[in-house]
Structure formats: C-alpha cells, structure tokens
Amino acid sequence: MKYYIGADIGTTSTKVVLFDEALQNIDSISRGYDTYHSQAYYAEQDPEEVLESLLQAVEELLERHEEKRDDVAYMAFSSAMHSLILMDEKDQPLTKSILWSDSRAEEFVEEFKKREDAETFYQKTGTPLHPMSPFFKLLWFQKNTDLLKKTKKAIGIKEFIMRKLIGEYVVDYSIASATGLFHLQDLVFDEEILKEISMVPAQFSRPVDVEEIFSLSNPEVLLRTKLPSNCKVLIGGSDGCLANLGGDVTEPYEAAVTLGTSGAVRITSDRILLHPEGKTFCYYLRKGQYVLGGAVNNGGNVLAYLSGLFYEHPDHFYRDLSKNLLESEPGAEGITFIPYLYGERAPYYDGHLSAGFVGITPRAGKKQFIRAAVEGIFYNLKEVLTELERLHGKVRLLKASGGVFENNEMASVLAGVMGREVQRVEASSSSALGAVRLGVEAIRLNSKKIEVFLPGEEVLQYEMNFKRYQKITKTVILLKNALAAAEEEEEEEED
Numbered sequence: 001m002k003y004y005i006g007a008d009i010g011t012t013s014t015k016v017v018l019f020d021e022a023l024q025n026i027d028s029i030s031r032g033y034d035t036y037h038s039q040a041y042y043a044e045q046d047p048e049e050v051l052e053s054l055l056q057a058v059e060e061l062l063e064r065h066e067e068k069r070d071d072v073a074y075m076a077f078s079s080a081m082h083s084l085i086l087m088d089e090k091d092q093p094l095t096k097s098i099l100w101s102d103s104r105a106e107e108f109v110e111e112f113k114k115r116e117d118a119e120t121f122y123q124k125t126g127t128p129l130h131p132m133s134p135f136f137k138l139l140w141f142q143k144n145t146d147l148l149k150k151t152k153k154a155i156g157i158k159e160f161i162m163r164k165l166i167g168e169y170v171v172d173y174s175i176a177s178a179t180g181l182f183h184l185q186d187l188v189f190d191e192e193i194l195k196e197i198s199m200v201p202a203q204f205s206r207p208v209d210v211e212e213i214f215s216l217s218n219p220e221v222l223l224r225t226k227l228p229s230n231c232k233v234l235i236g237g238s239d240g241c242l243a244n245l246g247g248d249v250t251e252p253y254e255a256a257v258t259l260g261t262s263g264a265v266r267i268t269s270d271r272i273l274l275h276p277e278g279k280t281f282c283y284y285l286r287k288g289q290y291v292l293g294g295a296v297n298n299g300g301n302v303l304a305y306l307s308g309l310f311y312e313h314p315d316h317f318y319r320d321l322s323k324n325l326l327e328s329e330p331g332a333e334g335i336t337f338i339p340y341l342y343g344e345r346a347p348y349y350d351g352h353l354s355a356g357f358v359g360i361t362p363r364a365g366k367k368q369f370i371r372a373a374v375e376g377i378f379y380n381l382k383e384v385l386t387e388l389e390r391l392h393g394k395v396r397l398l399k400a401s402g403g404v405f406e407n408n409e410m411a412s413v414l415a416g417v418m419g420r421e422v423q424r425v426e427a428s429s430s431s432a433l434g435a436v437r438l439g440v441e442a443i444r445l446n447s448k449k450i451e452v453f454l455p456g457e458e459v460l461q462y463e464m465n466f467k468r469y470q471k472i473t474k475t476v477i478l479l480k481n482a483l484a485a486a487e488e489e490e491e492e493e494e495d
Contacts, residue, residue, distance in 0.1 A: 003018060004020075005436075007057075009080060009157055011045075011101070012035070016030075031053035043102040044099065047085055047161075050097065055224060058075070058225045058227070072227060073439075075216070075232075076236045080238070082133060082179070083098060084098045086148070091153075098137055106351050108136055121135070127180040127283075131351065139197055155204070159171050162235065165218055170207075170214070172237050177282075184272055188201070209287065210235060210237040210286050213233065216232065236435035240431075241291040244268050246430035246435075247427045257414070259404040260299060262301065263299040263404075265381055267392050268285065270289060273290070280293060280347070280391065281293055292392060295346055296381060299402075300403060302341050302377060324367045330465065332364070333361065335369065336468060338472065339380050354480075356476070378413065381418075383473075397421050401428075418455070424452075
C-alpha cells in the first residue's frame with residue numbers, strides 16, 4: 001500500500017498528516033512557531049523556525065509509523081498565502097517571513113487606490129488591493145529601504161521550504177496568484193506591475209502548476225526524516241484553495257464558510273470571475289478551476305473580545321452561548337452590531353473600520369447584545385456571499401467548518417441568517433488533504449457523517465434585519481469617510 005503526507009504550512013503552526021491510498025487520515029502532528037511584532041503593524045516569523053517545525057513534525061510522524069515509512073510515495077504542500085521573504089545573492093534571508101496580517105503598507109494602499117488605474121491591478125491578478133498583498137509589501141520596501149537592490153529573489157514561505165527540499169526556487173500558480181504580481185490569465189509574473197516596484201521576473205521563483213512533482217534532493221532532509229530516497233515532493237497550492245478541494249466544495253451550487261478566529265466564504269468556479277469593484281478574490285486552484293471568495297477579519301476573535309466585557313470569567317461566555325441564543329429572538333430587540341472590531345477585508349478592504357452597536361434601547365440586556373454580535377458577524381459573511389453570488393450565481397448549500405460552528409445554535413443561526421441549508425463538516429485537515437488529492441484525483445473522497453441545519457420560520461425576519469444591517473453599515477462607512485475628510489481639511493487649514 002502507498003501512503004502520502006500532506007503538509008499544511010499555516011500562520012501559527014505546520015500540520016503534517018499521513019494518508020493512506022483511500023485518502024483516509026491515519027495520523028497527524030502539528031508544530032507551532034512564534035510570530036514577532038517588533039514594531040506596530042509588523043507580523044513576522046523566522047523562516048528557519050517554520051522549516052524546523054516541518055522537519056520535526058515529519059520526523060515524529062514517521063517515527064510513529066515506522067512500518068509505513070518506505071511506502072510514502074510523496075509529500076504534498078499547502079501553505080498560507082501572501083507571505084514575503086527577501087533573499088540575497090547567497091540565498092540567505094534579508095528579512096523574516098512577513099505574514100498576510102502585517103499591515104505596515106496600509107498608507108501606501110490607501111494612496112494607491114486613488115490612482116485612476118488602480119483597479120486594473122486587481123483585474124489582472126485577482127488579488128484585492130490590501131496590505132496583505134505582497135505587491136504592497138514590496139512597494140513599502142521600495143519606499144522605505146534599499147533592500148530590493150540587494151534582493152536576488154522575492155519569495156513566500158513555501159518557496160523557502162521548497163528550495164531547501166529540492167534545491168530550486170519554484171512557486172505554484174495558486175500561491176503566485178495571491179501575490180498581486182501574477183497575471184491570472186497568462187500565468188506569468190506581470191512585467192508592468194513589476195515595473196511599479198523596479199523589479200523583473202527573474203527576481204521571482206519559476207512558476208509551475210500545482211500538480212508539479214519534484215525529487216526530494218536534499219540528503220540532510222532524507223537522513224533526518226528517514227523518508228525513502230524515492231519519495232517525491234508535490235508542490236501543491238494555497239491553503240484556502242486546497243481547503244475547497246479537500247473539503248469537497250467543488251460543485252457550483254455550494255460554498256465553504258469557515259469561521260475560527262477570522263473567517264472566509266469560498267466558491268469553486270470553472271472560470272475566472274472578477275468583481276467590478278474588487279470586493280472579492282479570485283485565485284488559481286488547478287487547471288480549469290479557480291476559487292472565488294472573501295476573507296473577513298472578524299469572527300471568533302470578536303466573540304473572545306466580548307466574552308471579557310460581558311463575563312468576569314470569559315469561559316462562561318461560551319458555556320452560556322447556546323442558552324443566550326435560545327432565550328433571545330432574531331433581531332435582538334432592534335440592536336444591530338457592526339462587527340468591524342479589527343478593521344475589515346472583504347467586502348470593504350478598509351483597515352480603519354471599527355465596530356459598534358446601533359439601536360440600543362432599555363429593553364436590551366446581555367442576551368440581546370450577544371445575539372446581535374453573532375448576527376452581525378454572520379451578516380458580514382452574508383455580504384461576502386451576496387457579492388460572490390453577483391458573479392457566480394445562486395448558492396443553495398453551505399459547508400460550514402471552524403471552531404465557532406462546533407456550537408449547534410451557532411450553526412442553526414447561520415442557516416437562518418443565510419436562508420439556506422448548512423452542513424457542518426470536519427475540515428481541520430482539508431488543506432493537507434486537498435494537496436495530497438492533487439496527485440491522486442481518480443480517488444473519490446469518502447463521505448463522512450455530516451450534520452445538517454435548515455433555516456426555519458425566522459428566515460424573513462433575518463432577511464429584513466440583513467437589509468437594515470446593510471443600510472447601517474453603508475451609512476457608518478460614509479460617516480467615517482466624511483469625518484476623516486473633515487479632519488484632513490482642518491489639519492490643512494491649521495497648516
């Protein structure tokens with residue numbers, strides 16, 4: 001029997017999973033690493049620490065399954081998007097690995113959006129105009145340092161690891177399509193975009209398809225992990241895209257909804273679909289398939305924040321969550337929660353947005369505030385889904401995963417807010433499974449037991465509340481922009 005290892009390089013840990021020929025999950029190991037915030041808005045990791053975590057995890061996994069070691073056919077990779085590492089002429093890092101959440105380039109994004117041709121950058125690449133994009137990270141380096149002049153290669157964390165394993169700088173189309181530098185239609189680094197940062201295609205990794213297979217040529221890695229000498233490396237893709245493949249979200253009528261600390265809504269499409277206002281992303285999954293979606297900053301992190309406000313012991317917030325939802329009505333006594341506690345990505349891509357409760361009256365108690373918060377988080381996801389449906393057409397089934405949906409009432413409220421069937425699925429290893437699946441597509445995934453939540457009579461109430469939510473958010477954003485403009489005008493007058 002053959003076995004496969006799926007490696008998912010995330011922003012908090014790397015997870016390696018051992019699969020059998022039927023793509024059943026045999027075992028997995030995760031190893032974490034630190035994120036460094038050396039200055040405000042910085043979020044960085046040491047690429048050597050990430051590599052070490054991967055090697056430790058593979059080593060330990062194969063020690064547990066000594067008898068299967070020689071039958072591992074290949075190791076396939078998924079990784080988080082939007083990371084950036086600058087490498088010098090000696091192939092040593094000039095920087096740490098800069099994460100998607102690093103927002104030091106925020107001011108350049110806001111200035112860039114004022115350009116008449118700004119939207120063409122999104123239309124070429126499918127990557128929203130946001131500080132997460134490596135394009136803006138590189139723009140920041142161009143304006144603030146001289147490091148680009150010393151840069152042999154600008155790469156991401158998976159490319160760093162691939163070079164250590166196979167001795168070559170290669171990037172898969174999926175990861176490349178999330179850099180803001182890569183032409184989604186032509187599958188090449190766009191020279192016009194690179195001119196903006198005074199760089200050339202030779203300073204980037206060689207782009208290859210997600211199913212490309214390489215020899216594991218590093219003898220030290222083979223010796224340490226004791227992987228068989230004929231073990232191959234399948235380059236794989238990005239975590240979000242591969243989660244759709246591994247989670248079996250590939251039909252046109254279904255979407256993945258994930259909600260942990262943050263969240264996302266993703267749809268698989270057979271063609272490139274770009275939003276006229278740049279509100280959604282479009283990334284390469286594999287030949288003939290793309291993942292459309294929108295990621296949101298505000299999810300379980302908002303509930304974690306509120307738990308400390310409403311409870312002396314935050315754990316009691318989660319203990320009482322089902323009870324509070326069951327004992328409060330949809331609409332939360334007229335309270336609407338604007339959930340942008342941590343700024344927002346989709347659908348507004350504005351790091352300066354903030355959160356708030358609107359419509360508070362003396363009738364409202366703790367239960368209503370908590371329900372309003374849950375509904376606001378879900379309305380935000382519904383706004384993303386609405387924008388995706390504008391491009392793609394109607395979705396009738398949502399596959400929900402993430403820690404937030406382990407609570408039955410949360411899944412039930414999601415079904416009501418979205419007005420469609422919700423299936424709760426186990427997706428903790430879906431990105432690793434998606435990577436492995438790229439090499440054994442003939443195998444169908446075995447259906448696991450799923451739990452179904454259907455919308456009830458409250459659908460019309462939720463729909464009315466959603467329309468109110470949309471009006472309020474639009475008004476709040478207009479007010480925020482008007483205040484910012486007025487303050488800027490005052491500063492100019494003072495000068």
